[in-house]
Amino acid sequence: MDRHSNAPREAQGLPGAGAWPPLAGIGQVAVVSEPDLSPKLVGFDSKDVRSRPFNLLRAQLIKKLTETGARLVGITSPAPNAGKSFVASNLAASLSQLSNKKVYLVDLDLRRASIGEIFGINDTAGVGSFLTESTEALVDVGRQIAKTNLTVYPTRKVDVSSSELMVSSRMDSLLSRARALEPEAIILFDLPPVFANDDAMLVAEKLDGVLVVVEQGVTNKKQLQGALQLLHPTPVLGTILNRFDGGTTDI
Numbered sequence: 001m002d003r004h005s006n007a008p009r010e011a012q013g014l015p016g017a018g019a020w021p022p023l024a025g026i027g028q029v030a031v032v033s034e035p036d037l038s039p040k041l042v043g044f045d046s047k048d049v050r051s052r053p054f055n056l057l058r059a060q061l062i063k064k065l066t067e068t069g070a071r072l073v074g075i076t077s078p079a080p081n082a083g084k085s086f087v088a089s090n091l092a093a094s095l096s097q098l099s100n101k102k103v104y105l106v107d108l109d110l111r112r113a114s115i116g117e118i119f120g121i122n123d124t125a126g127v128g129s130f131l132t133e134s135t136e137a138l139v140d141v142g143r144q145i146a147k148t149n150l151t152v153y154p155t156r157k158v159d160v161s162s163s164e165l166m167v168s169s170r171m172d173s174l175l176s177r178a179r180a181l182e183p184e185a186i187i188l189f190d191l192p193p194v195f196a197n198d199d200a201m202l203v204a205e206k207l208d209g210v211l212v213v214v215e216q217g218v219t220n221k222k223q224l225q226g227a228l229q230l231l232h233p234t235p236v237l238g239t240i241l242n243r244f245d246g247g248t249t250d251i
């Protein structure tokens, strides 16, 4: 895919978003005008056939959010490498093409930290730095993708116990700021896999719901059942069947 086809709306000559309310609630996040997006980030470009599963998933998710009132949504999977960050990024990009939505994507997988790479953002201290109190303001962490409705909060890998950060007062502060955002905001959290450690469970219970990514031919029924049990009582808003040959959603 060439750089132009997955470029944000600005590059496609489409109108952009207005002033951006940062997750921090004060000030304005920096705007990335020419992000070096991963070629696998197709959700910004509805003309790309590979964006269709994400647009379908987008519609199903919005329906679910409207029904339930959920706004803070985690994306996890039973085991690693199922495609969580890929799905979270493309879903966020797809949602951000809707003019009536404000979308925030927060990387809470502090041990893998892949969202920054997907969006080509490497100049922020990251969410981990905010959680460890090295960075004071969340506004310094976020980056708006120019002329889209998407603001990304990447992280860098942290070398302290990520589980402790998940239940820290800084985390509570981040989540309460997310809850204070405008009603049309959708806040997606890229989470670690459920079986890797207790990070996902610790955060998921503070969110409104989770999407569970299942890797076709790899994730088995027992794994999925085990993950759902561990996530209980967090509402599971849907499962997403991810296939490396194109991706199928099943929410």
Ligand SMILES: Nc1ncnc2c1ncn2[C@@H]1O[C@H](COP(=O)(O)OP(=O)(O)OP(=O)(O)O)[C@@H](O)[C@H]1O
Binding pocket: 040, 077, 079, 080, 081, 082, 083, 084, 085, 086, 087, 109, 112, 114, 192, 193, 242, 243, 244, 245, 246, 247
């Ligand atoms: N449907 C897909 N089509 C093409 N590539 C995919 C698809 N799903 C995942 N990938 C690729 O597979 C790799 C693993 O995906 P990703 O990093 O999203 O998984 P993850 O579940 O977030 O992994 P981790 O548990 O390590 O965080 C990445 O290179 C990603 O781009």
Ligand SMILES: [Mg+2]
Binding pocket: 084, 085, 086, 109, 112, 114, 190
């Ligand atoms: Mg990931």
